[in-house]
Amino acid sequence: MSKVKYYYDKETLSYKKIEKRKGRKLGYALLSIGASFLAGFILLVIYLNIPDLETPREKALQRELQNMKMQYGVLNKKLDQVQTVLNEVEERDNTIYRLYFEANPIPDEQRKAGFGGVNRYKDLEGYDNSKLIIESNKRLDVLTKQLVVQSKSLDEIAVLAEEKEKFLNAIPAIQPVANKDLTRIASGYGMRSDPFTKERKMHWGMDFTSPRGTPVYATGNGTVERADNNATGYGNHIRIDHGYGYVSLYAHLYKYNVRRGQKVQRGDLIGFVGSTGRSEAPHLHYEIFKDGQRINPINFYYGNLSPEEFDVILQKAQLENQSLD
The missing domain is CATH 1.20.5 (Single alpha-helices involved in coiled-coils or other helix-helix interfaces)
Incomplete structure (x- = not known):
């Protein structure tokens, strides 16, 4: 009340x-x-009208956002450094490594191509800093792809290098008779006078005059294909298959130091100079075949001759004298 x-x-x-x-x-x-x-x-x-008036939670979120921006800034600087190093590796890869091994350069369009089709970054859209996050992820993805392409390229170069080493070791590259054991270069590749008929005919190899029993060496890595006297005119002879289409032949031998099917390395002792078969005097008749065709052996002595020594042999090999077989 x-x-x-x-x-x-x-x-x-x-x-x-x-x-x-x-x-x-x-x-x-x-x-x-x-x-x-x-x-x-x-x-x-x-x-x-007072922007600085924030709740403790807002302040914490703001600090977290600033830290995230700083981390993305650091990440992008690191990406810049990685990109610079990768660009240098790619440049060397295209202009040195691949060029040396006769491989086609990888175009920039293939190295730095993006990712087409579906939007890979849709889940990152709709945020205050979506642009920063998306661009960083794009750069990281492109960089990752470049690394994959470069990695595959280096794997290819490694295979090519290994194959190149095998190739260089297999190609005939030295004289079959050492200079110290030579009496002279009796005849070279080309038209020469036959020692028996005196007619001019093609001489398919080079004749190295040496005493009977002078060591004969394999001129490249390979497998002994023949070591017999069943070829007309060659007498005791050896054929080495070097692979890559190359075969070397050593004729008129006194005796063998290898057998058919044996693996040999460049510089291995394979036989001794003789005068068997159709031969006028002790000497080694040496031939090289490429893909079944005889070629001039004069181009295959770079492995153990100086430029001056090669010039001397070249001049002697060009003389149109009489061959010894």
Whole structure:
């Protein structure tokens, strides 16, 4: 029950009851509500116009965002360094390694191609820093692809290098008779006078004059294909299959030091100079075949001759004298 309030009336010298007015109470209520709305609006305006006013969680998230941007910046610098090194390796790969081994250079379009088709970065879209994240991921993907391409290229170069080494070791590259054991170069490759008929005919090899029993050496790695006297005119002779289409022949031998099917290395002793078969005097008749065709042996002595020694042999081999077989 509400309390009844009175006031003292000086005119009547008595207490009178205070009557409550409904309108005044409503006014107070409206005034209170209006004041609350005004205070809230003022606080909202103040909040929106003070950017530094952040909650502890917002501050933590902001620090995390700044750290992420810094990490991506560091990552991109590292990617720049890796890209520079990789570009140098690719340049050497195209202009030195692949060129030396006669392999076609890999075009930049193949090395640095992107990834077409489906959007690989859709899950990274829609964030405040999506562009930074997507670009970094794109660079990392392209760099990864470049590394894969370069890795495969180096694997190919390694195979080519191994094959090149085998090839260089197999090709006939030395004289079959040492210079110290030579009496002279009796005849070279070309048209020469036959020692028996005196007619001019093609001489398919080179004749090295040496005493009977002078060592004869394999001129390249290979497998002994023949070591017999069953070929007309050659007498005791050896044929070595070097692979890659090359075969070397050593004729008029006194005796063999190898047998058919034996593996030999360049410089191995395979036989001794003689005068068997169609021969006028002790000497070694030496031939080289490439893909079944006889070629001039003069081009295959780079392995153990100086330029000066080669010039001397070249001049002697070009003389159109009489052959010894």
